[in-house]
Amino acid sequence: MKQEEFTPMFMMLMISMIFSLILLLISTMTSKNMPEPEKMSVYECGFDPLKTPRLPFSMKFFLMGMLFLMFDLEISYIFPWCTTMKEMKWTSFMTMILFMMMLTLGFMYEWLKEGLEWE
Amino acid sequence: MMIKTMQTIMTFLPMLLTVAFLTLMERKMLATSQMRKGPNIVGFYGLLQPMADAMKLMMKEANKPNKTNSLLFTLSPMMSMSMALTTWSLIPLHNKSPQSDTSMSMIMMLALSSLSVYTILLTGWASNSKYSLLGSMRATAQMMSYEMSIGLMMLCVMYLSSSLSLSTITESQMNIWFLMPLFPAFTMLLMSSLAETNRTPFDLTESESELVSGFNVEYSATLFTLLFLAEYTNILLMSAILSMLFLGSTTMNNTSTPMMLATKMLTITYMFMWARATYPRTRYDQLMHLVWKSYLPMSLSLTMLIPSIMIFFHCSP
Numbered sequence: 001m002k003q004e005e006f007t008p009m010f011m012m013l014m015i016s017m018i019f020s021l022i023l024l025l026i027s028t029m030t031s032k033n034m035p036e037p038e039k040m041s042v043y044e045c046g047f048d049p050l051k052t053p054r055l056p057f058s059m060k061f062f063l064m065g066m067l068f069l070m071f072d073l074e075i076s077y078i079f080p081w082c083t084t085m086k087e088m089k090w091t092s093f094m095t096m097i098l099f100m101m102m103l104t105l106g107f108m109y110e111w112l113k114e115g116l117e118w119e
Numbered sequence: 120m121m122i123k124t125m126q127t128i129m130t131f132l133p134m135l136l137t138v139a140f141l142t143l144m145e146r147k148m149l150a151t152s153q154m155r156k157g158p159n160i161v162g163f164y165g166l167l168q169p170m171a172d173a174m175k176l177m178m179k180e181a182n183k184p185n186k187t188n189s190l191l192f193t194l195s196p197m198m199s200m201s202m203a204l205t206t207w208s209l210i211p212l213h214n215k216s217p218q219s220d221t222s223m224s225m226i227m228m229l230a231l232s233s234l235s236v237y238t239i240l241l242t243g244w245a246s247n248s249k250y251s252l253l254g255s256m257r258a259t260a261q262m263m264s265y266e267m268s269i270g271l272m273m274l275c276v277m278y279l280s281s282s283l284s285l286s287t288i289t290e291s292q293m294n295i296w297f298l299m300p301l302f303p304a305f306t307m308l309l310m311s312s313l314a315e316t317n318r319t320p321f322d323l324t325e326s327e328s329e330l331v332s333g334f335n336v337e338y339s340a341t342l343f344t345l346l347f348l349a350e351y352t353n354i355l356l357m358s359a360i361l362s363m364l365f366l367g368s369t370t371m372n373n374t375s376t377p378m379m380l381a382t383k384m385l386t387i388t389y390m391f392m393w394a395r396a397t398y399p400r401t402r403y404d405q406l407m408h409l410v411w412k413s414y415l416p417m418s419l420s421l422t423m424l425i426p427s428i429m430i431f432f433h434c435s436p
Contacts, residue, residue, distance in 0.1 A: 002434040006221070011127040016201035019131075020345055026191070027341035028176050040185045040421060042248045042337065054252070061260050064407075068263040070231075071415075075270040078422065079226060082274055093358070095428050100423055104197035116411045118404040 063115060073101055127208065135208055135212050138351045139169035150424065151398040172177035179340040184247065187201035187337065191245035196345035203352035206231040210359050211286045213376045225283045228360065229270055232315075235353065236262045239324075242346065246337035254333030257403065258317060258324035265314040268307070276364045278425045289363050296297050296367040304421055305365045306424045307414055309390065312357040314406065316350065319395035353396055357389035373398045 081093060081096055143158065143165065148159025158165035209224045209231075219229070232311040236259055239242060245256020277302070278284065279292040300306050325333030335346050362383035401409075 007123050008127050008130075008208045009205055009227070011124060011125070012131060013201055013205045015128065015131050016204040017197065018177075019135075020197040020200050023177070023341050023344070024129065024197075027179075027181055031178055031340060033180055035182075039182060042184050042246075053330040060254065061256055065263065066258045067411075068267055070269045075229075075267065075274065076226075078274055079277065079283065082277045082426070083281050083283055085278055087133075088286050088430060090430075093426065097427070098424060100419070102417055106176065107419070110413070118409070 060118070067110065070106075071103075074100075079082070124371055130208065130212065131204065134204065134352065134355075136346070137355060138348055139173065141351050141355065141388065142172070142347075144388075145170050145395070148389070148392045148397050151232040152393075153394050158281060171238055173344065175381060176344045177341060181340040181342070182337075183339050187247045188245040189402060191241050192337075193240050193342065193419070195241040195245060196342045196349070199228050200233060200352075202347045203349045203356060204236045207352065207359075209285070210356070210363070211289075212380060223283045223285060224285045225273060225277065226287075229273075231262075231268075232356075233266055233355075235349075236266070238349075242338075243334035245332075248337050250332070250336045251334045254324045254330045254336075257330075258334060261317070261321065261323065261406060262315055264407065265311045266417050268410055268414040269311045271415070271422055272304045272308045273364065275301050275418075275425055278422075278429065287364050289367070292367045298365045298367075301365065305415070306362075307417065308361060308365075309387070311410070311414065312361060314389075314392065314410070315355045315395060316357055318354065318391055320398040320401055321406055322400060323406060354391055355384065355388060357390065358384045361387050394398070 077099075078096070081092075085090075120220045146168070147157045147165070158168040161167045161171045206228055206362075209221060210229055211224075212219075221341065239258045239262070240255050241260070243251040243253075276297055279297060280288045282288060282291070317324045325335070326328070330336075331353060335343060338346060359380070362380060366387075
């Protein structure tokens, strides 16, 4: 792995940051800002916001996040494996199949326990 | 170094122009499908409409609501914009572009596109409004779930090309496009990318009847422009990835031109807009059932089936 491979990436990151900064600068210089209390208030369908909008956490989303983490780890585990398809031997193949079978069993358990239901 | 800088700038500016004209194309397309004319006043047949829109958005008052986390509020649209454009720097537009020798561009691309989830979460949280918080939570769950299935379906292509570099993947499609053997993966990936970019059949993050505008209710002026640009850049990015993975190489008659890639990309982008003009919005539980109960089992079995076929019949490429 060479280091120059990622030069375009960092450059693009810098250029786009600078670009958005310039845009912000232009807009702060050209637009006139006249804040009013009504205009400054948070959008809430015509009435004043009653309580803080920071909601308590939803357990459902947390569960989804955990499931995602599991499967995404698995994917990042398979990615390097799948580039070696040319030199693949039976042992390495069977090991990965066993690993994926275990994951699928876990997924089926999740399904049967109705962890994927969404009301 | 100098040449690379110049080449990077040369990819950056056309990207912005493409995104600008993509909005015009979408408006024209939607108008045509609804028997309207669309924007046709500014410039020649409305060709300068994106410029006028950009000017208008820049001149608007930058409103910053009360009690927002102002640092995150300004930083997260900038982050989302630069994430989208940085991912673009990994796409080899033609064989000799500086991006073409990145050997693990697929992994980098997945990593960067999962970072864009964070920007949406931050956007929703920082703007201190219930609508935007709900919208961003929906967007996060949706994008996470679909990203997983996208990763699994990209694996199918990786098996056949046995490489993580996008230019090698396109070169390995010289004989046959991966669209033919992997058609189910292509269709699922197309629909998942609709959901990943929060496009219309799955745009529950900004469903107007429930959440007004989703995670970007509180944004105005330049910050909104940045969010908007990031959304359209992501659409173009997804269609570029799709066309590189499935729709063959960028070479034609031994000459490599970016025009090939551009044509294929525009075809897929057209499909995105077509879907917007055609389909009504889905319900949230339908969306989640689609990814967890149909796409995930399908893509899991595809990731096991394809290497098994290749090993059993000794036909690894």
